[in-house]
Amino acid sequence: MRGLLVLWDIDFTLIDARGVGARLYRMVFRDMFGAELPAAADMAGRTDRAIVLDTLARAGIPEPRQHLDQFLARLAALAPTGRELAERHSRALPGAAAALDALAAFAPGPGGASGNGAGDQAGQVSVVQSVLTGNVRPMAEMKLRALGLDGHLDLEAGAYGESHEVRAELVHLARDNAARRYGTDFSGAATVLVGDTPLDVAAALETGARAVAVATGGTTAARLAESGAHAVLPDLTDTPAVLAAILTTPYP
Numbered sequence: 434m435r436g437l438l439v440l441w442d443i444d445f446t447l448i449d450a451r452g453v454g455a456r457l458y459r460m461v462f463r464d465m466f467g468a469e470l471p472a473a474a475d476m477a478g479r480t481d482r483a484i485v486l487d488t489l490a491r492a493g494i495p496e497p498r499q500h501l502d503q504f505l506a507r508l509a510a511l512a513p514t515g516r517e518l519a520e521r522h523s524r525a526l527p528g529a530a531a532a533l534d535a536l537a538a539f540a541p542g543p544g545g546a547s548g549n550g551a552g553d554q555a556g557q558v559s560v561v562q563s564v565l566t567g568n569v570r571p572m573a574e575m576k577l578r579a580l581g582l583d584g585h586l587d588l589e590a591g592a593y594g595e596s597h598e599v600r601a602e603l604v605h606l607a608r609d610n611a612a613r614r615y616g617t618d619f620s621g622a623a624t625v626l627v628g629d630t631p632l633d634v635a636a637a638l639e640t641g642a643r644a645v646a647v648a649t650g651g652t653t654a655a656r657l658a659e660s661g662a663h664a665v666l667p668d669l670t671d672t673p674a675v676l677a678a679i680l681t682t683p684y685p
Contacts, residue, residue: 440565442628445650478632481594528669563591
């Protein structure tokens with residue numbers, strides 16, 4: 434039986450947060466600097482460490498790296514406030530819950546890894562689902578739990594935006610976390626990243642992982658294909674297609 438680590442991006446892959454993250458950035462900036470944040474930096478596909486540094490530099494804050502850890506800590510501390518906002522404003526993207534449920538049939542342990550329901554492409558596979566996200570961990574957990582999407586995700590096996598500015602580095606962290614928890618080597622194509630931006634695809638390609646891209650964010654399916662994704666889906670609504678894209682045995 435082969436092991437597979439599936440790392441889901443969160444924003445615009447599983448959920449539409451409806452600007453909750455940007456609101457929290459403004460709250461932290463106001464609290465730290467006593468002024469309104471002119472604008473947050475581009476967030477798509479980036480980690481919070483990179484976004485915060487860019488945001489502070491654009492706002493004219495001297496030596497932004499000196500404020501980075503404090504900003505991230507305050508952002509994490511706002512997770513309870515963020516949950517109230519998420520429950521009011523955010524939504525799970527169509528097909529997200531069904532995709533997570535379907536992959537859970539292949540989870541390690543009793544009742545999982547059955548190989549049933551996904552066709553011949555699945556073979557005998559044991560799937561660990563987690564996240565690879567630019568969000569700091571408390572914010573990632575808050576967003577998922579607010580929408581009831583955390584049930585099948587082993588959040589201890591994932592990697593989060595406070596850990597590194599470069600998204601590809603999070604892949605190594607997630608693989609290490611998952612390997613310790615499951616005693617399985619998830620190197621190369623045994624890791625699959627599912628995301629909505631070219632930066633998600635690049636992180637997969639740079640680390641030898643497979644990239645499944647979904648055109649549910651601001652990037653077209655054509656652009657995602659051009660970026661090198663191994664599979665591109667318009668969204669997550671076709672559950673058999675999602676399973677096929679994720680579970681397909683990689684080429685030699």
